[in-house]
Amino acid sequence: MRTADFRTPEIGLDSTAHEARLKRLWETSPGIKGFFTTVDHKEIGKRYIVTAFAFLALGGIEALVMRLQLAGPDLTLLTPEQYNELFSMHGVSMIFLYASPILSGFSNYLWPLLLGSRDMAFPRLNALSYWIYLASGLFLYAGFFTGNGPNDGWFNYVPYALRDFNPGMNQDFYALGIVLLGISTTVGAANFIVTVFRTRAPGMSLNRLPIMVWGTLTASVANLLVIPSVSLAFFLLWLDRQFATQFFDPNAGGQPLLWQHLFWIFGHPWVYAIVLPAMGMVSDGLPVFCRRPLVGYSLVALSTVATMLLGFGVWVHHMFATGLPSLGLSFFSGASIAIVVPSAVAVFAWLATIWLGRPVITTAFLFFSSMILLFVIGGVSGFMTASVPVDWQLTDTYFVVAHIHYVLIGINVFPVLGATYFWFPKMTGRMLDERLGRWNFWLTFIGFNLAFLPMHLTGLFGMPRRVYTYAPDMGWDTLNLITTIGSFVLGLGILLFIVNVMKSLRTGERAGANPWGASTLEWATSSPPPPFNFAVIPTVASRHPLWEDQLGEESAKSSIDRGMLLASGKETIGTSPLDAAPDMILEMPEDSITPFLLALGTTILFVGMLLKTWGVVAAGGALATLALIAWLWPRQALREREPAHG
């Protein structure tokens, strides 16, 4: 049977029969089959979040072991080799396996809900992205647990990473693991970009996007363009180590600094990629608890994009001490200092939102608002090291360690914890416990500052980073002990968070569709949302579809209960990139095993490369190729081809 190539979507009201029909079309089958085949963005998002928190916990335990070693001078809990692997794996876990994937998880879960759509643009690609992320995490930890973890820090400078100095498999695990992870991040980024430009609810023009969408969009564009740089760097490193190529070895004309350039061309945009979406969480979450819209929406959106544009041109500030020409240093120093401007725009917008609002103090509010303070501290220490002479004094000291933790914990972990308190009711239908939440917040906040504020001094007093112990008479003893105590308090705070989640999953107070009285589309559907997200496609007439009555700013009203039904198949609406005018009906793919098989084949391929066993490489490659051909085979159900003739 042939259905029409063109159709006018039927417009109507939600009804029980309609929802039942949608549920049949969209629901993932239960059990083991559904587990491996689901392409539901909500399921994938939750998996991302749980997996990323697991890596956060692992990385946290690694940090606590290191803090025990550093609690006093000349301790011998760890050997230097063990310490090297611990601080490297800690960085890899936190930066690669937690900080970015956690944001992908929230964005995966929330985007179609925020955008009034029924799934991401490429649901199967979404599943692939998760499976490969999981595989790369397991791959890296397989190395770590067999004593072959990365041991040269997360930015892994040559020549120490080369084979002459590092003959074990540590660097091979690291290099191939990151190339594998890069595939996941890249396809995820592509998916976000297409999703935002093509699958928004009708009427949601670009100036009505939630700031979190701006943040993740900006981060995704950056990821798409700079992940190839780090993947290439690690691949070339692997070739240098295993096939005696000469990219980084100066004895044969190679350039050790090429590693640093390729790494930081990726590395600095990446820093923004792991904070901009989190800043977006604050920009969207904080105003809900201030009971007013964000102040300066357009400026905040533009400053998000401006931060990233400048962020492409600052990578050399990681290389100020490498002897580059001073003209180059001046340019990169200037660009790094200029980033203060868009960052400050966001800070003042948040402060003004609190000032002009009527704040409701919840745990989520505490996490979001305290992030502003931590961002300012981390920002100022970053601004200081943007100055070349200051950087020469402080580089490779604990000052930089304090800075990176204020940035990454302050602007990533705090917003993420706040976001969990904020969106947990949407994801599970239950509220997180507020009483435990307060304990969670204050222990985390106090522990964090106790650990990392004195660390600035440790650095100013000259303690170098990445050294497994220190002598007693350097004046660093007390500061290190305070940091160790603080880190355990912080760990306790995070533990309480996990306890709260476990407890509230079972006994948390029931949340309605919109427990916070928030303004955006995800709160218009039930908690947790049905598999199809929205029974009818909403039509958006303002930035705050659920606050229109209170705000009374727009003459037109958004339509939530009435809209396109789109129930003659697994369908959602495709809209134009700028104005979000409907321009096609999208046929969405069914659940499929091909993403899992492709991820499996790719992983086998990488294991084969690691072991240099070409039969395994061929087997993995063959499985991946077959899965890809099956995936891309034009299907009538997706209207990718004409019905069979004859």
Added chain:
Amino acid sequence: MAEAVADRELVVADTGSLPVGPVGRHGLGSWGVAMLIAGEGALFAFLLFSYYYTGANAPPGWLLEPEPTLTLALPNTILLIASSFAAWFGEHNILRQRRRGALLGFGAAFVMGVAFAIVQVFEWLSKSYRFGTSSYASLYFVTTGFHMAHVVVGIVVLAAIFAWTALDYFSPRRRLSVSAGVLYWHFVDVVWLFVFTTFYVTPYLGFGQ
């Protein structure tokens, strides 16, 4: 369409007749391939950055071939560019609903792609150095090797499009796979021009001398 609702001014998207699924090249698949090309384009940009960075910082004598021979490389480049036209010819015939012409175009592009790959292997074998000889040699073999990997993927894509055309899957309206695959092949060919210019032309312009 939307009837007036008494109590509230509702704005329900005013939709006319909309295409169902991808029509022509209008569909999410084109966007997906555009993303792929952006990412892979960036990859080649970083490879070429590595070449220029290493070359600019290297002492004289870094180029192992100060005057690279064009005997195989230039005709092979022309062959690859011609294959893009063949692929375009195939797509054009899909639009005209001429299946034989389409098969001819995709088949010719496929054969030319394979020929390019074979000639490239001979080009590699003709070099007096191997990939571990020096940083120049590593950059040459790895960059052209990355391109070769993309050619191999492109050849498989062309074969798939050929097979699907033979199965009579496509019409002018339902042909996104064709347009997306041909777009990828154009990318493989265009990026080769950058690789070719870098390794075979810039030495004559004085880079790395």
